[in-house]
Amino acid sequence: MxxxxxxxxxxxxxxxxxxxxxxxxxxxxxxxQVVRRxxxxxxxxxxxxxxxxxxxxxxxxxxxxxGR
Numbered sequence: 860m861x862x863x864x865x866x867x868x869x870x871x872x873x874x875x876x877x878x879x880x881x882x883x884x885x886x887x888x889x890x891x892q893v894v895r896r897x898x899x900x901x902x903x904x905x906x907x908x909x910x911x912x913x914x915x916x917x918x919x920x921x922x923x924x925x926g927r
Contacts, residue, residue, distance in 0.1 A: 867894075879893075
Protein backbone atom coordinates (compact mmCIF):
# COMPACT_ATOMS: atom_id res chain seq x y z
CA MET A 860 0.00 0.00 0.00
CA UNK A 861 1.14 3.53 -0.65
CA UNK A 862 2.81 5.46 2.16
CA UNK A 863 1.24 8.84 1.42
CA UNK A 864 -2.26 9.58 0.22
CA UNK A 865 -3.95 12.31 -1.78
CA UNK A 866 -7.61 13.21 -1.86
CA UNK A 867 -9.70 12.77 -5.01
CA UNK A 868 -13.07 14.52 -4.97
CA UNK A 869 -15.77 13.49 -7.42
CA UNK A 870 -19.37 14.49 -7.99
CA UNK A 871 -21.90 11.67 -8.31
CA UNK A 872 -25.67 11.35 -8.34
CA UNK A 873 -26.86 10.77 -4.74
CA UNK A 874 -28.84 7.64 -5.68
CA UNK A 875 -25.79 6.12 -7.39
CA UNK A 876 -23.62 7.00 -4.39
CA UNK A 877 -26.02 5.25 -2.04
CA UNK A 878 -26.26 2.17 -4.27
CA UNK A 879 -22.46 2.08 -4.60
CA UNK A 880 -21.97 2.32 -0.82
CA UNK A 881 -24.52 -0.45 -0.23
CA UNK A 882 -22.81 -2.71 -2.76
CA UNK A 883 -19.42 -2.02 -1.18
CA UNK A 884 -20.82 -2.80 2.26
CA UNK A 885 -22.33 -6.08 0.97
CA UNK A 886 -18.86 -7.05 -0.28
CA UNK A 887 -17.24 -6.01 3.02
CA UNK A 888 -15.18 -3.30 1.31
CA UNK A 889 -15.02 0.45 1.73
CA UNK A 890 -15.83 2.71 -1.22
CA UNK A 891 -12.22 3.95 -1.08
CA GLN A 892 -10.87 0.42 -1.43
CA VAL A 893 -13.08 -0.21 -4.47
CA VAL A 894 -12.18 3.10 -6.13
CA ARG A 895 -8.44 2.51 -5.59
CA ARG A 896 -8.77 -0.94 -7.15
CA UNK A 897 -10.74 0.48 -10.10
CA UNK A 898 -8.07 3.13 -10.68
CA UNK A 899 -5.24 0.56 -10.52
CA UNK A 900 -7.07 -1.76 -12.94
CA UNK A 901 -7.82 1.12 -15.32
CA UNK A 902 -4.21 2.28 -15.31
CA UNK A 903 -2.92 -1.23 -15.98
CA UNK A 904 -5.44 -1.72 -18.79
CA UNK A 905 -4.76 1.60 -20.51
CA UNK A 906 -0.99 1.72 -20.09
CA UNK A 907 0.24 -1.83 -19.42
CA UNK A 908 3.84 -1.05 -20.41
CA UNK A 909 4.11 2.02 -18.17
CA UNK A 910 5.10 1.42 -14.55
CA UNK A 911 2.54 2.35 -11.91
CA UNK A 912 3.10 5.71 -10.25
CA UNK A 913 5.66 5.47 -7.46
CA UNK A 914 5.75 1.69 -7.52
CA UNK A 915 8.59 0.51 -5.34
CA UNK A 916 11.59 -0.64 -7.32
CA UNK A 917 12.93 -4.07 -6.43
CA UNK A 918 15.73 -3.81 -3.92
CA UNK A 919 19.13 -5.23 -4.70
CA UNK A 920 20.53 -7.69 -2.24
CA UNK A 921 23.13 -6.25 0.10
CA UNK A 922 26.68 -7.45 -0.57
CA UNK A 923 27.63 -10.47 1.49
CA UNK A 924 29.72 -9.68 4.54
CA UNK A 925 33.08 -11.37 4.70
CA GLY A 926 33.74 -13.41 7.81
CA ARG A 927 36.94 -12.90 9.78
